[in-house]
Amino acid sequence: MNSARPAWAIETEGLTKVYGSGNTEVVALRDVGMRVRPSELVALLGPSGSGKSTFLAAVGLINAPTSGRVRIGGRDVLDGPKALIDPRTFRRRHIGFVFQKSNLIPFLSAVENVRIALQINGESARAGRRRAMELLDYLDVADRADHDPTMLSGGQQQRVAVARALANRPSVILADEPTAALDSRRGRQVMDLFRKVAHEQGAAVIVVTHDHRSLDLFDTHYEMEDGRLREIAPSTEPA
């Protein structure tokens, strides 16, 4: 799919998600459509409970929407005619995840956390080790490669998590509040990293964030409110 790169890395159409039923029914997504190009860095804003995580879970093939379509790299990944995909295999090859905290497996060292993603994808041990070290070097945490996650600072942990998300050269990276646990300076550094990853690796990156101070780094901005999505100009951000 890399040969004939489609115009849109991610396309969603009419995404709707309803949790529960009857009294406990919650409509988390209402008719959400979004298009993201390769190399595009997207910020997804919105108040708590507005449906941002639910949206990422639908795009990331973690939690299927109630209705609507998701296309990744031009392929319909939900139950369209071309679906025929195992979500797990698809995630492994095409999607990288970074979330708020505890991204790392505590019983593996930093470099092993990256290597496991490569091992799961069938990479040989030798090639995996080399690529993992390259990635840690790229993200500037190579000197902490053999440390346990608990011995890393929050910023270093997120760098390792980004390295793991990049391991299998995904076309899509989804990040859910990756800087929430960091102070603003380190938060900006990590956001800068996503920008670098999107522009240098050609991945479409969606980052859910509450951090308005780093919004200038993003190419596109969306706001979610009560399950509805709209594109905003960064200048319309609240103070």
Place this chain on the structure above:
Amino acid sequence: MNLAIKDIRHSLGRFALTSVGVGMLLMVVMGMGGIYRGIIEDATLLIDRVGTDFWIVQRGTRGPFAEVSRVPSNLVHRAMSVPGIASSREFVYHTIQREHNGRLLRIAVMGLSWPMDKGEWLTLTAGRSLERNHFEMIADESLGLPLGTVIQLGRESYAVVGTTRHLISANGDGVAFVTVRDALDIQADAPGESIRLERAAREARGREFELVLQQPGLLSNAERPSMELPAVARPQLSAVMVSIAHGADPDTVAEVLGGWQDVSFFSKQGQRELLLKGSVEKVRRQIGLFRALLTTIAAIIMALILYTMTLDKIHSLAILKLIGASNTLILAMILQQALLLGGIGFGIAIALGDRIFPLFPRRVIITANDLGGLALIVLGISIASSLLGIWKAVRIPPGEALA
């Protein structure tokens, strides 16, 4: 990169402690099996060692080990006269409970028919077999009577001249071997006062006896030891052991013995079965059931341990699923940890058992076969108990990692 080992190395202390716990549990399971074997072995060792073909016992009894049997001493000679019987020996066997050096001592006394049998067939751990027909004893080590000990039984003292190992009665009392005469003396031995009372009673009865009225000199006999009294039958034996002559047909001998109306007889195999079916059977069943129960408990405990080990890893397993790990990888990780826990536990059980079981008062016999069986059981437990953890792990939604 093996996830099972990485995880264990990360919490090594906890895993080690858990392994020791599982090991001790398995050691108890193993010990129960060993006690079971020990009881069977102990019960039949004496019969196997004595090496006789037929046991002639009191009619209708299952003696001499399973119950008391009394046969007249002339039975030895009657048996000897049967064609095809090479040797016929007296067998005296009874348990006494006496005090020695202020300590309660239960002894299973077995008589050797001197001079034919001096105990040469016994495997001695020290000393020698009997060389005199009186006051010498071969004692089992379990009695705690080392070589050279002199023990007072009744009015006589017996010197321990040899020791054996593992020769104990079905009740677990150590066996002491003395000559048949000594064995009978020990059994008949009574305190002085009761002997005086018995003699007085004998004299009183004698006075009314017509023969004594005619020949008063006879009354002096009443004062002599009861064994020396004329016209009083020789003391009775527990059983008579016979060996078939080389080349003779055991069935023919059995036919002759079967025709005797006053006694019963058993083959060596028959004696074994009497013991195993009789006194030992209940103990055997009890231990067998207890062992089954312990095995079940071990399985449940291991399942809970592996389940909690899985619960502790839920977040990690969810991350693995999120980044695309297959269920096979996760299943393999839990199964490998279960097998490792079982395997290390098994090793600890063997190592601990080796040191602890010899300190038990009765024998704990671990055979290679039993060990193999236990290994299979441990394998089964490990696999079965990992199922609960695997069941849980497979159900973890990958979205859990985002929470």
